[in-house]
Amino acid sequence: MSVLPIDHLEKIEGWGGAVSSFGYVYRPATVEGLREVFELARRSNRNITFRGSGRSYGDAALGAENIVLDTSRMNRILSWDPNSGIITMEPGVTIEQLWQYIIEDGWWPPVVSGTMYPTVGGCLGMNIHGKNNFKAGPIGEHVLSFDIMLPSGEIKTATPDSESELFYSAISGFGMFGVFTSITMQMKKVYSGLLHVKAWTTKNLHELFEIYQQHIPGSDYLVGWVDCISSDEKLGRSIVHQANYFKPGEDQNPAQSLRVSNQSLPNTILGIFPKSFVWMLLRPFTNNAGMKFINWLRVFVSRLPVVGKPVYEQSHAEFAFLLDYVPGWKKSYGQGGLIQYQSFIPKESAEKVFRKQIEMCQEAGLPPYLGVFKQHKPDKFLFTHSVDGFSLALDFKVTEKNREKLWSLCAKMNDVVLANGGRFYFAKDATLRPQDFKAFLGEETLKKFAELKKRYDPENILQTDLSRRLVL
Amino acid sequence: MSKKWKHAIVIGASGGIGEALVYELAKEGVSVGLVARRGSELERVALKARTISGPSTTHNHQPAPKFIPFIHDVTNYSEVPALLQEITKQLGGLDLVIYNSGIMPPIAKDEYNFAKDKSIIEVNLLGAFAWLNEAAMRFQNAECGTIVGISSIAGERGRRGMPAYMTSKAALSTYLESLRNRLSQHGVKVVTIKPGVIDTAMAKDSPNKLWLYSPEDAAHEIIGAARRGVTVKYVPWKWRMISFILHSLPSFIFRRLSF
Ligand SMILES: Cc1cc2nc3c(=O)[nH]c(=O)nc-3n(C[C@H](O)[C@H](O)[C@H](O)COP(=O)(O)OP(=O)(O)OC[C@H]3O[C@@H](n4cnc5c(N)ncnc54)[C@H](O)[C@@H]3O)c2cc1C
Numbered sequence: 001m002s003v004l005p006i007d008h009l010e011k012i013e014g015w016g017g018a019v020s021s022f023g024y025v026y027r028p029a030t031v032e033g034l035r036e037v038f039e040l041a042r043r044s045n046r047n048i049t050f051r052g053s054g055r056s057y058g059d060a061a062l063g064a065e066n067i068v069l070d071t072s073r074m075n076r077i078l079s080w081d082p083n084s085g086i087i088t089m090e091p092g093v094t095i096e097q098l099w100q101y102i103i104e105d106g107w108w109p110p111v112v113s114g115t116m117y118p119t120v121g122g123c124l125g126m127n128i129h130g131k132n133n134f135k136a137g138p139i140g141e142h143v144l145s146f147d148i149m150l151p152s153g154e155i156k157t158a159t160p161d162s163e164s165e166l167f168y169s170a171i172s173g174f175g176m177f178g179v180f181t182s183i184t185m186q187m188k189k190v191y192s193g194l195l196h197v198k199a200w201t202t203k204n205l206h207e208l209f210e211i212y213q214q215h216i217p218g219s220d221y222l223v224g225w226v227d228c229i230s231s232d233e234k235l236g237r238s239i240v241h242q243a244n245y246f247k248p249g250e251d252q253n254p255a256q257s258l259r260v261s262n263q264s265l266p267n268t269i270l271g272i273f274p275k276s277f278v279w280m281l282l283r284p285f286t287n288n289a290g291m292k293f294i295n296w297l298r299v300f301v302s303r304l305p306v307v308g309k310p311v312y313e314q315s316h317a318e319f320a321f322l323l324d325y326v327p328g329w330k331k332s333y334g335q336g337g338l339i340q341y342q343s344f345i346p347k348e349s350a351e352k353v354f355r356k357q358i359e360m361c362q363e364a365g366l367p368p369y370l371g372v373f374k375q376h377k378p379d380k381f382l383f384t385h386s387v388d389g390f391s392l393a394l395d396f397k398v399t400e401k402n403r404e405k406l407w408s409l410c411a412k413m414n415d416v417v418l419a420n421g422g423r424f425y426f427a428k429d430a431t432l433r434p435q436d437f438k439a440f441l442g443e444e445t446l447k448k449f450a451e452l453k454k455r456y457d458p459e460n461i462l463q464t465d466l467s468r469r470l471v472l
Numbered sequence: 473m474s475k476k477w478k479h480a481i482v483i484g485a486s487g488g489i490g491e492a493l494v495y496e497l498a499k500e501g502v503s504v505g506l507v508a509r510r511g512s513e514l515e516r517v518a519l520k521a522r523t524i525s526g527p528s529t530t531h532n533h534q535p536a537p538k539f540i541p542f543i544h545d546v547t548n549y550s551e552v553p554a555l556l557q558e559i560t561k562q563l564g565g566l567d568l569v570i571y572n573s574g575i576m577p578p579i580a581k582d583e584y585n586f587a588k589d590k591s592i593i594e595v596n597l598l599g600a601f602a603w604l605n606e607a608a609m610r611f612q613n614a615e616c617g618t619i620v621g622i623s624s625i626a627g628e629r630g631r632r633g634m635p636a637y638m639t640s641k642a643a644l645s646t647y648l649e650s651l652r653n654r655l656s657q658h659g660v661k662v663v664t665i666k667p668g669v670i671d672t673a674m675a676k677d678s679p680n681k682l683w684l685y686s687p688e689d690a691a692h693e694i695i696g697a698a699r700r701g702v703t704v705k706y707v708p709w710k711w712r713m714i715s716f717i718l719h720s721l722p723s724f725i726f727r728r729l730s731f
Pocket residue numbers: 015049050051052053054055056057060061071091092112113114115117118119120121122123124125126127128129130131174175176178179180181323427428464
């Protein structure tokens with residue numbers, strides 16, 4: 001057994017900062033380099049964990065004492081056809097790189113996450129969804145083909161039609177089968193760099209569902225920001241943002257609005273404060289009283305006739321990557337970091353379950369500081385988190401003191417989710433128990449998982465802290 | 473991030489103080505890699521540690537701690553780098569390394585025995601270099617971690633009794649002090665433990681039974697000191713006074729003392 005060079009050891013955190021472990025990090029820049037890392041793993045009898053930008057909140061891209069294969073340096077765009085909107089890229093290309101590369105030709109990524117820093121490889125690993133999931137499906141539905149290197153070193157090409165089993169399991173397969181080496185996707189044609197945005201406020205959770213029902217058919221994107229601190233008749237009051245594409249010809253100067261410089265997020269908030277310092281301002285508010293104030297402020301401002309005007313235009317980047325407005329905002333959560341709890345509930349019981357969850361949090365004295373609400377539709381990917389229904393993502397501050405209580409609260413909420421046929425999402429998870437994993441995926445999927453693992457990774461080299469926590 | 477230790481290695485875990493240290497860590501739910509030559513003794517200690525730590529602590533959402541024996545003679549120095557990595561891999565991390573292995577073969581009053589002296593230095597000192605150099609490199613790169621060395625009050629002055637043993641402990645204490653000065657800037661703690669007389673197999677042959685202390689009490693104090701990152705800890709603390717007196721005695725008096 002060969003010894004790994006100790007200077008490759010790095011402490012790696014989940015994006016939320018609440019979980020971490022040490023791994024031996026390698027960042028190859030080429031496919032040949034990937035192969036060498038697989039050989040090194042075999043020689044040193046180590047497991048491998050794939051990692052993109054590490055934007056998963058929990059332990060999905062951590063591997064204690066593993067070789068951590070970070071693909072962020074494999075970030076070349078391999079080909080781009082501005083006529084068809086078909087792009088081929090290496091897995092380490094970030095969403096930021098991607099949209100900035102294509103937008104001036106009048107294209108936009110069909111599915112993006114709330115932050116632009118994830119890699120495309122990592123997004124396929126989790127099969128991410130956007131605020132348009134109810135319409136566009138997950139990112140995997142826009143992939144035309146990919147190349148994947150299996151732990152044996154063999155490279156396979158998969159499309160929805162050939163090697164389709166590999167296609168539908170590697171996408172959503174949380175890095176368990178092989179590393180994407182090249183990804184070909186269809187981009188979405190846009191006729192302006194702007195979106196029509198509309199905003200509504202709702203008095204409570206029930207109104208939120210009503211607004212959704214009313215506006216989903218006419219929306220390209222729809223997202224709800226839920227205040228989880230108010231209770232009783234105000235429980236779940238929210239702000240809903242809708243965004244719709246411009247029709248061809250509607251924007252008289254598309255070349256202007258499509259310029260990258262006209263997309264970028266402003267560097268100051270309210271024109272005066274450098275945005276990299278905003279988290280410091282937020283820090284005093286990341287306690288229960290403070291967040292109550294912030295949530296109130298958010299609703300208040302959105303009701304002001306001028307600032308919070310209900311109809312306006314916004315660039316794609318501004319609308320999609322709101323969370324990147326406040327770089328380092330998670331630092332405002334302090335030392336213990338944060339976790340996000342996102343569950344996906346079938347539409348029949350979603351309102352009841354989310355109400356129950358918010359009540360449970362409040363009763364436990366652990367109100368989430370932010371709730372994000374989305375509508376979803378089912379998809380064909382093997383480890384999908386999606387349902388014909390809704391999701392609510394809850395952000396919790398973690399401290400040394402509340403940790404135990406918080407994990408117990410999540411466990412109790414899991415029971416509610418499972419009793420209502422709900423699902424979970426590995427990109428956000430830090431607290432699921434093996435029994436939750438088993439229950440939501442179901443017997444058949446688990447059998448399939450074991451079978452595919454045997455086929456593509458028979459030595460079980462590919463492991464993460466998440467897989468070791470859940471796949472027992 | 474929780475600052476609690478989760479993973480430790482105890483070298484010299486098959487009996488005496490080392491065994492008690494494993495149980496003390498088990499109480500706190502720390503996983504331990506147990507290292508020594510006698511495999512059957514290691515198995516026994518690991519088994520008992522598992523019962524102490526409880527059947528499973530999944531109620532507090534942590535996986536049950538592991539206690540894994542590794543048979544190894546500390547004088548097989550070349551095995552150490554790979555073994556330390558292997559143990560760390562099996563534990564899933566490393567926060568604490570305790571070097572406890574030591575021997576004190578009986579030496580007659582007028583005996584000069586190179587073979588015995590050499591073996592003492594090999595186990596008590598060179599073994600410590602082999603293990604703690606590796607631990608130091610790991611912790612320096614990780615920018616955290618705690619190293620504990622079990623030295624002895626025997627290293628305070630060169631008394632008549634056991635020249636090589638005392639030398640080995642004096643050297644170990646100096647080595648640990650150097651490590652501490654190297655590593656403190658990297659956030660790594662190095663703790664020197666100087667036990668007095670502890671009621672173990674080793675102390676059986678010792679004529680001196682002053683303030684005889686149980687290995688359990690000793691282990692409790694050692695882990696407490698390590699947690700606080702104390703630099704030098706006498707166990708029990710009373711030995712600090714003795715040490716002070718010993719150091720103050722001029723040589724012409726010291727050489728007349730009969731212990
Ligand atoms: C502020 C914020 C907002 C977010 N908003 C959303 C959202 O709106 N919708 C959503 O769906 N998600 C969202 N996420 C989650 C995020 O999009 C996913 O976690 C995504 O997978 C992160 O990509 P990454 O490159 O950082 O991958 P990592 O987190 O590094 O890895 C993700 C998974 O992919 C695997 N992997 C990485 N690279 C490869 C590769 N080349 N080949 C094979 N497997 C690989 C890893 O092993 C891991 O299992 C958000 C995250 C943050 C921090």
